[in-house]
Amino acid sequence: MLRAIYPGSFDPITNGHLDVLSRAARLFDEVIMAVAINQSKQVLFSVEERVDLLKISCQHLPNVRVASFNGLLVDFARQSEAKAVIRGLRAVSDFEFEFQMALMNRSLEPELEALFLMPSEEYSYISSRMVKEVARLGGEVSRFVPKCVEAALKARFAAQRGA
Ligand code: PNS
Numbered sequence: 372m373l374r375a376i377y378p379g380s381f382d383p384i385t386n387g388h389l390d391v392l393s394r395a396a397r398l399f400d401e402v403i404m405a406v407a408i409n410q411s412k413q414v415l416f417s418v419e420e421r422v423d424l425l426k427i428s429c430q431h432l433p434n435v436r437v438a439s440f441n442g443l444l445v446d447f448a449r450q451s452e453a454k455a456v457i458r459g460l461r462a463v464s465d466f467e468f469e470f471q472m473a474l475m476n477r478s479l480e481p482e483l484e485a486l487f488l489m490p491s492e493e494y495s496y497i498s499s500r501m502v503k504e505v506a507r508l509g510g511e512v513s514r515f516v517p518k519c520v521e522a523a524l525k526a527r528f529a530a531q532r533g534a
Contacts, residue, residue, distance in 0.1 A: 375486065377457040378405040378444050381421050382414045383520045384428050385502055387494035391459035394488045396432045403451055404429060406439040415503055415527060428517040445480035453483070460487045461495045507531075 375395055381388060381404070395402045406421050416424065418439050425437045440447035448456060456476065458469055473485035489495075497515050506512045506524040513521050 372400050372452075374401045374403065374451065374453045375399040375455040375457050376403045376405045376444075376448055376451055376453040378407055378440070378447075379458075380409060380412060380414065380499065381406050381425055382412075382416055382499050383421060383502070383516065383523065384425050385494070385497050385499055385516050385520075386514075387459065387461065387490045387497040389428060389517065390490040390494050391457065391488045392429065392435065393432060394490075395457045395486075396434055399455070400434060402432075402435050402457065403453065404435060404437045405444070405447060405451075406437070407444075408439055408441045416523065420523070424517075424520055424523060427519040443479065445476050445483060448483050449480065455484045455486045457486050457488060459490055461490060461498075 375398075377392055377395055379388065392402065392404065404425050406418055406425065408418050414421075422437055422439055429435045429437060438451075444456065456473075458473075460466065460469060469485075469487065476483060476485065502512050502515050503524070505515075507528050512524060516524070
């Protein structure tokens with residue numbers, strides 16, 4: 372069983388993440404989408420909400436599982452018996468952080484490989500941060516995110532405006 376984990380904040384999942392995931396799902400027997408419970412990062416959706424949105428968005432991919440993790444990624448990878456970590460690379464600007472993180476993870480767990488996959492170019496400019504900003508300001512995000520995420524963003528910002 373060749374297993375990979377695809378970790379991230381996924382706040383929320385975008386079509387770019389899904390594109391990278393479907394590429395990874397073709398390469399591995401199983402891919403675990405691993406939602407980081409990162410206390411230091413300010414998030415729009417709770418970890419439970421992010422996991423639910425991922426589960427709905429990935430249900431067409433039979434060899435994908437969704438989980439959340441606390442603590443070090445390398446520890447979660449070890450527990451999950453994953454051989455590789457998948458990360459998406461959109462542009463050169465992603466590279467520096469990803470390179471640093473991959474080398475840190477390698478020094479903590481030399482057996483774990485980092486694998487970078489490029490999303491289709493139509494998704495290369497999409498980020499969760501920008502999608503949130505567009506949605507918050509009332510813009511159209513249906514091209515960038517799955518339907519369940521679009522609905523969740525609308526509901527969250529409508530509730531915030533009403534509050
Ligand atoms: O979607 P993101 O926010 O770019 O994902 C970053 C993430 C969650 C993959 C990264 O912050 C992470 O692996 N966090 C877990 C803590 C950890 O292992 N840190 C040491 C490696 S830098």
